[in-house]
Amino acid sequence: MKLEDLKTPAFLIDLPRLKDNLQQIKDRAQKYAVSLRPHVKTHKTVEIARMQTTPEAPGITVSTLAEARFYQEAGFSDITYAFPITANKLAEATELTASLDIFNILLDQPQTLTAVENYGREHGVRFNVFLKVDCGYHRAGIDPTAPAGIELARRLAKSEYIEFRGILTHAGHSYHCSNPAEIVEIAEQERDVMARFADRLQQNEIACNTVSVGSTPTAMHAPDWQGVNEIRPGNYVFFDKFQADIGSCRPQQVAATVLTTVAAHYPARNQMLIDAGALALSKDTGAEHLGDDICFGAVQDYSGLKLFSISQEHGLITSENPIAFENFPVGRQLQIMPNHSCLTAALFPKYHVIEDNQVVDEWTPMRGW
Amino acid sequence: MKLEDLKTPAFLIDLPRLKDNLQQIKDRAQKYAVSLRPHVKTHKTVEIARMQTTPEAPGITVSTLAEARFYQEAGFSDITYAFPITANKLAEATELTASLDIFNILLDQPQTLTAVENYGREHGVRFNVFLKVDCGYHRAGIDPTAPAGIELARRLAKSEYIEFRGILTHAGHSYHCSNPAEIVEIAEQERDVMARFADRLQQNEIACNTVSVGSTPTAMHAPDWQGVNEIRPGNYVFFDKFQADIGSCRPQQVAATVLTTVAAHYPARNQMLIDAGALALSKDTGAEHLGDDICFGAVQDYSGLKLFSISQEHGLITSENPIAFENFPVGRQLQIMPNHSCLTAALFPKYHVIEDNQVVDEWTPMRGW
Numbered sequence: 001m002k003l004e005d006l007k008t009p010a011f012l013i014d015l016p017r018l019k020d021n022l023q024q025i026k027d028r029a030q031k032y033a034v035s036l037r038p039h040v041k042t043h044k045t046v047e048i049a050r051m052q053t054t055p056e057a058p059g060i061t062v063s064t065l066a067e068a069r070f071y072q073e074a075g076f077s078d079i080t081y082a083f084p085i086t087a088n089k090l091a092e093a094t095e096l097t098a099s100l101d102i103f104n105i106l107l108d109q110p111q112t113l114t115a116v117e118n119y120g121r122e123h124g125v126r127f128n129v130f131l132k133v134d135c136g137y138h139r140a141g142i143d144p145t146a147p148a149g150i151e152l153a154r155r156l157a158k159s160e161y162i163e164f165r166g167i168l169t170h171a172g173h174s175y176h177c178s179n180p181a182e183i184v185e186i187a188e189q190e191r192d193v194m195a196r197f198a199d200r201l202q203q204n205e206i207a208c209n210t211v212s213v214g215s216t217p218t219a220m221h222a223p224d225w226q227g228v229n230e231i232r233p234g235n236y237v238f239f240d241k242f243q244a245d246i247g248s249c250r251p252q253q254v255a256a257t258v259l260t261t262v263a264a265h266y267p268a269r270n271q272m273l274i275d276a277g278a279l280a281l282s283k284d285t286g287a288e289h290l291g292d293d294i295c296f297g298a299v300q301d302y303s304g305l306k307l308f309s310i311s312q313e314h315g316l317i318t319s320e321n322p323i324a325f326e327n328f329p330v331g332r333q334l335q336i337m338p339n340h341s342c343l344t345a346a347l348f349p350k351y352h353v354i355e356d357n358q359v360v361d362e363w364t365p366m367r368g369w
Numbered sequence: 370m371k372l373e374d375l376k377t378p379a380f381l382i383d384l385p386r387l388k389d390n391l392q393q394i395k396d397r398a399q400k401y402a403v404s405l406r407p408h409v410k411t412h413k414t415v416e417i418a419r420m421q422t423t424p425e426a427p428g429i430t431v432s433t434l435a436e437a438r439f440y441q442e443a444g445f446s447d448i449t450y451a452f453p454i455t456a457n458k459l460a461e462a463t464e465l466t467a468s469l470d471i472f473n474i475l476l477d478q479p480q481t482l483t484a485v486e487n488y489g490r491e492h493g494v495r496f497n498v499f500l501k502v503d504c505g506y507h508r509a510g511i512d513p514t515a516p517a518g519i520e521l522a523r524r525l526a527k528s529e530y531i532e533f534r535g536i537l538t539h540a541g542h543s544y545h546c547s548n549p550a551e552i553v554e555i556a557e558q559e560r561d562v563m564a565r566f567a568d569r570l571q572q573n574e575i576a577c578n579t580v581s582v583g584s585t586p587t588a589m590h591a592p593d594w595q596g597v598n599e600i601r602p603g604n605y606v607f608f609d610k611f612q613a614d615i616g617s618c619r620p621q622q623v624a625a626t627v628l629t630t631v632a633a634h635y636p637a638r639n640q641m642l643i644d645a646g647a648l649a650l651s652k653d654t655g656a657e658h659l660g661d662d663i664c665f666g667a668v669q670d671y672s673g674l675k676l677f678s679i680s681q682e683h684g685l686i687t688s689e690n691p692i693a694f695e696n697f698p699v700g701r702q703l704q705i706m707p708n709h710s711c712l713t714a715a716l717f718p719k720y721h722v723i724e725d726n727q728v729v730d731e732w733t734p735m736r737g738w
Contacts, residue, residue, distance in 0.1 A: 007434075007461075009738055064682060086630050086632050140642050263452070263509075264477055309508075343681070
């Protein structure tokens, strides 16, 4: 099947670019001697997760328990659920602990640890637990400079209902960067905060096997991972306009686009309508901190066109110069590089895999919680 | 099943509020003697569409051809596809024209009309077509004051491959309003632009059976519909924070919320973490034009709490005053009123229907294109 035969909007994956992106991070993990435990939340497919893993490095990271169940059923055996666990999720976590070789949960609250211990005691289960650490993003995690974090680690290490697996962080503040040099600084901070905290644990005689970091910008630009032994990037499979804008990747590496059709011309207001709106692209506004005009994606091959407005199924494109409408006849297809591929991918029930403008495969992601 | 037994995040529909919202618009349509052809894109379920329609008024409006197929298979017989058709969608439109009693498409481009006529001639099909009119929103539609619009209507009316059904608009600029008085003004504009254009068609001896308008704010506040005979509101089934903020509805009418769990406390930064992020709420920023701080939904019953940041599965809540964390223990459920219920609903594979804090039903919406 050719691109022009696809119904629009459609989510396209450029297979050669995807493969290059996967290899690049595998190479970096190997070069710096860290385990790669990719975060699969960006794509949520069995196909890409199989390409990301190997028999020697089978581990993946998931963002929901439903993803964990999906990958367990697909034969994956080593999964980290990277959102702080709560008591109402322990029954599901118990089933996953029983059915997987390794199922890791994480927490950062003393009261959650108490709940996990109580549940473990009552149901005779021993959970694999990471301590979530805040390396500067300030979204989740213990303050690594405060005594309470060490106390929580000590309780984790001593608990008979818990196997303390190590410490884990996400340098999400790398997304506030404006260029590779700034990303390097965040990567060094992520690495140093975790290495120092691991040292403090050792000084306190608390064994910590795994020191896990992860974000795509820092995974792409970290100068080394001294003191770290696991990375968990996710977005790197596709990248997106945001990653290209902050210098995490080159625009030519972006492997996901949304195929759309030009539906109407409005020369009086120098605009044209496409059939990709908020349900095809998400309302993520991209790297707003860079100060550019807000747009909802980049029109591939036509950098002068601006997708400035979207509603549920409608997108409106304009340009600073008069649009050469004859180049964009009604019915013509365009490809939109999304601002945020994780959120865009999540809107499509299936992905179309392309190579040389041919559709070579269809992949079905999982959805829901 | 009780609310506290649901996995979070979950999309909740308050059944009594939903029924009241449906009845209110039915009553307004009856009072002002217009047909109600509800837009089902907000919910995309068979269940609610059946509650919105009657044997006497069976018509619905859809935003994608996949929705049209879904409702055709569920037994609906009268459907308007309210996005400008393009040539690559005519094969599907032909199948729907054949399988439904009435399937209406719309267009606003001379070249699209030519494509429709060519397709009709080649495949022996006669399409039901509306002319899309721009009543001031400037998203899609012909300029009703320009001669080209009358010319397009004349071609539609004369074509042997087309049944000209009438004129149709969407006053999406009602979403830019700040209060009911402003919405009334837009409703009057929507009505007057369409009534005048219908008069111009009549003066030009072009028969126009249906004059169709539609947006939830104008459907709620129009003082009358003189010269209009069909309305197509959609969002009114659930409403949302946006509709409440601009005065389209009262907050007590909002029938959709996202159930979430408090996952962590961060007293040092006066924040708490919930398990509803961008994949549960969408990144719609709501009624930004009202000048309030950006938030990603309202915490039900706790107006002082602000959901100020979301990433894929994480939401962060803060407050201007110190949060009384003892009132929000880790594991406690909260309900979030979404900024934009259409986009939020679209993220969930199923909806939980509640009455008196009990889950009384589960509905499965359609997805994709």
